[in-house]
Amino acid sequence: MSRTIEFRDALREAMSEEMRRDARVFLMGEEVAEYNGAYKVSRGMLEEFGPRRVIDTPISETGFAGLGIGAAMMGLRPIIEFMSWSFSLVAADQVINNAPKMRYMSGGQFGCPIVFRGNDGAGGQLGSTHSWCVEGLYANVPGVKIAIPFDAHDAKGLLKTAIRDDNPVFFLESERLLGVKGEVPEEEYTIPFGEALVRRAGEDCTIVSFGRPVGFCLEAAEALSKEGIECEVIDGRTIRPLDIETIVRSVRKTNCCVVVDQSWPFASPGSEIAAQVHQACFDDLDNHVYRVHSDDVPAPYAYNLEQEMLPNVRKVCEAVRGVTYRE
Amino acid sequence: MGTATTSRPADENPAAALGPEVLRQWLRDMLLIREFEVRTMQAYQNRQIGGFCHVYIGQEAVAVGCAAAVNPDDPIITAYRDHGHGLARGMEGRYGMAEMFGRIGGCAKGKGGSMHFFDAPHHMYGGHGIVGAQCPLGAGLAFATKYEDEVIKGGESNRVTLCFLGDGALNQGAFHEAMNLAGVLDLPVIFICENNGYSMGTAIRRGTTMGHDITKKAIGYGMDSTVIDGMDIIKVYNGMKPLIETCRAMSRPAFVDIQTYRYKGHSMSDPRKYRTREEEQQYEADDPIERLRRRLSEEHGLTDEEFSAMTKAVKREVREAVKWAEASPPPDISELYTDVITEHRGPYRGTSLPEMLRNRERT
Numbered sequence: 001m002s003r004t005i006e007f008r009d010a011l012r013e014a015m016s017e018e019m020r021r022d023a024r025v026f027l028m029g030e031e032v033a034e035y036n037g038a039y040k041v042s043r044g045m046l047e048e049f050g051p052r053r054v055i056d057t058p059i060s061e062t063g064f065a066g067l068g069i070g071a072a073m074m075g076l077r078p079i080i081e082f083m084s085w086s087f088s089l090v091a092a093d094q095v096i097n098n099a100p101k102m103r104y105m106s107g108g109q110f111g112c113p114i115v116f117r118g119n120d121g122a123g124g125q126l127g128s129t130h131s132w133c134v135e136g137l138y139a140n141v142p143g144v145k146i147a148i149p150f151d152a153h154d155a156k157g158l159l160k161t162a163i164r165d166d167n168p169v170f171f172l173e174s175e176r177l178l179g180v181k182g183e184v185p186e187e188e189y190t191i192p193f194g195e196a197l198v199r200r201a202g203e204d205c206t207i208v209s210f211g212r213p214v215g216f217c218l219e220a221a222e223a224l225s226k227e228g229i230e231c232e233v234i235d236g237r238t239i240r241p242l243d244i245e246t247i248v249r250s251v252r253k254t255n256c257c258v259v260v261d262q263s264w265p266f267a268s269p270g271s272e273i274a275a276q277v278h279q280a281c282f283d284d285l286d287n288h289v290y291r292v293h294s295d296d297v298p299a300p301y302a303y304n305l306e307q308e309m310l311p312n313v314r315k316v317c318e319a320v321r322g323v324t325y326r327e
Numbered sequence: 328m329g330t331a332t333t334s335r336p337a338d339e340n341p342a343a344a345l346g347p348e349v350l351r352q353w354l355r356d357m358l359l360i361r362e363f364e365v366r367t368m369q370a371y372q373n374r375q376i377g378g379f380c381h382v383y384i385g386q387e388a389v390a391v392g393c394a395a396a397v398n399p400d401d402p403i404i405t406a407y408r409d410h411g412h413g414l415a416r417g418m419e420g421r422y423g424m425a426e427m428f429g430r431i432g433g434c435a436k437g438k439g440g441s442m443h444f445f446d447a448p449h450h451m452y453g454g455h456g457i458v459g460a461q462c463p464l465g466a467g468l469a470f471a472t473k474y475e476d477e478v479i480k481g482g483e484s485n486r487v488t489l490c491f492l493g494d495g496a497l498n499q500g501a502f503h504e505a506m507n508l509a510g511v512l513d514l515p516v517i518f519i520c521e522n523n524g525y526s527m528g529t530a531i532r533r534g535t536t537m538g539h540d541i542t543k544k545a546i547g548y549g550m551d552s553t554v555i556d557g558m559d560i561i562k563v564y565n566g567m568k569p570l571i572e573t574c575r576a577m578s579r580p581a582f583v584d585i586q587t588y589r590y591k592g593h594s595m596s597d598p599r600k601y602r603t604r605e606e607e608q609q610y611e612a613d614d615p616i617e618r619l620r621r622r623l624s625e626e627h628g629l630t631d632e633e634f635s636a637m638t639k640a641v642k643r644e645v646r647e648a649v650k651w652a653e654a655s656p657p658p659d660i661s662e663l664y665t666d667v668i669t670e671h672r673g674p675y676r677g678t679s680l681p682e683m684l685r686n687r688e689r690t
Contacts, residue, residue, distance in 0.1 A: 026478075058511065060504045060508060062463060062501050063501070063507065063508045064504075064508060066463020066464050066466070066505065067464075067466045068467060070404075070452070070463065070465060070467020070470065070471065071467040071470050071471040073464065073471075074452075075471070076471045094460065094463060094501075098455075098460060098464065103667070103669075104438055104666045105445070105454075106443070106445035107433070107434065107435030107436035107437075107438050107445065107666065107681040108666045108678045108679050108681065109434075109447045109680065109681065109684065110452065111669065142667050143668060145668070166669040167669055241672055
């Protein structure tokens with residue numbers, strides 16, 4: 001049995017179920033409790049779990065990110081909400097210098113089973129400082145896992161896995177997806193990390209993406225189908241670990257690959273996937289891997305400029321036509 | 328939330344209730360740290376130790392006195408001048424020395440180095456290299472003990488976290504955010520500023536507003552605070568004990584300015600041109616080990632022979648620690664790929680514990 005719920009409700013169900021299951025799990029962040037969440041993700045959780053487990057913090061990212069890491073070192077399982085991943089940058093020392101390295105630096109003595117989660121990517125005319133796609137920065141760091149769900153079903157299943165994981169997980173949500181409804185089973189389920197999902201089968205071109213741009217890829221695939229190009233759309237679901245096997249299997253079939261990644265092009269998950277595909281599929285490729293990214297500029301405010309800067313359906317279509325020599 | 332007061336605990340002398348054996352143990356522990364650090368400097372000069380290395384000579388009374396004033400299961404955390412805290416907490420010298428030698432027998436299997444001493448059985452949560460970054464972690468440890476005691480076990484908060492920092496950390500945002508969170512969330516943590524007067528080469532008056540009275544910083548965070556003479560272990564213990572017990576009973580944070588002095592440079596490559604030799608000599612003449620030794624001989628009959636035997640025993644212990652560390656092999660190259668993530672995936676090979684912890688239950 002399944003029902004149709006919003007992405008944000010799927011996130012809340014994941015957190016609430018895990019908090020019922022394990023007393024070590026708690027939620028902390030700005031406006032998560034009394035305000036019911038800046039984006040209403042944690043709506044009702046204070047009522048159920050009380051202020052000891054759903055904890056409002058001041059605007060103090062370094063402080064509460066670090067507090068969560070200290071608590072995780074002692075064996076608790078904090079969920080730390082960043083209202084926006086853009087704000088994680090003021091806590092970068094804690095987030096990428098402490099969390100992912102604690103187990104290594106301590107020679108295996110202290111782990112860091114923590115989930116940092118929040119909105120990632122452009123929200124909608126928020127300007128440059130609030131529109132970060134942090135996967136381009138943070139995927140470079142060993143020791144972190146990065147999940148980036150596209151729909152409500154995956155949001156719930158991946159977040160439950162993240163909370164149970166013994167390692168730090170960066171969970172990247174999109175504000176633009178929070179209100180999107182999707183089918184979510186009634187019964188409990190989790191989705192393992194490192195298992196990509198083929199969202200659409202096709203023979204002519206592989207499109208790989210993560211998070212919100214997966215939707216652009218599916219839309220582009222429908223449009224391209226009318227032109228006689230059948231795309232296979234792979235939703236990576238996690239960037240670290242990366243399910244390169246599923247991608248390679250698909251590229252060996254289609255011989256063409258487009259990577260759609262909402263971060264900037266230079267040294268990005270997209271460039272990493274392109275490199276790995278070139279390495280694994282050198283003799284299978286009919287063309288070099290094409291990449292669609294956010295343009296290599298700060299995010300602008302003006303609506304038309306922002307739409308042009310971000311990955312979009314048009315850019316995906318152009319890339320697919322290019323890589324398949326249909327221009 | 329409490330109100331801030333700045334006070335010296337006036338007539339309280341909890342150390343008076345301790346037997347001379349306890350004070351002798353403190354003397355021995357301070358001697359051990361000093362000898363350990365002397366051998367550390369030698370080993371560094373012999374290139375057996377690499378990287379950055381910060382020794383604790385001069386500050387021994389702080390770590391030993393504070394460790395004596397808490398329970399063994401109260402968590403502690405500190406910055407990169409961490410050898411003294413590890414030893415004061417009970418880490419065997421050989422594990423620390425092997426860590427600095429980059430050997431598999433080290434407390435972190437040679438993967439942390441001088442600045443990253445960790446010891447889970449002794450509730451020592453590091454050893455942290457970035458100035459001030461350990462302060463939010465310290466708040467988190469206190470959050471976790473309170474959460475475990477109250478939310479999970481349904482009892483009362485019963486542990487106190489000691490979060491050490493240097494005076495340089497006073498100027499870091501992480502310190503202030505941790506102080507604020509500890510205040511607003513009523514966390515049982517004591518922030519202990521080991522105020523040795525210099526953040527690397529910058530005298531406190533040059534870098535810290537109100538550097539002449541840093542306890543004023545605690546007022547804004549609603550915390551009790553006190554100033555302690557860190558060159559006298561009895562004063563350290565007497566100053567810390569009531570604060571710790573109040574913190575334990577009330578689950579309220581506190582701040583301490585322990586005034587101390589590092590005899591050596593900031594790190595091994597510091598020519599100390601920012602301070603005078605006279606100033607150094609003045610502090611060295613007021614040595615914390617000498618002070619306790621004098622007190623023990625005047626009040627508890629410690630003889631020169633006993634002191635000499637104690638010194639010899641400590642030297643032997645550290646010599647053996649060095650030998651043990653030298654005999655410990657470098658980590659196998661496979662260690663590069665362990666402890667990154669917990670599972671076997673891609674190049675990663677799961678996780679394993681250092682020798683120090685094997686066959687040992689966490690207490």
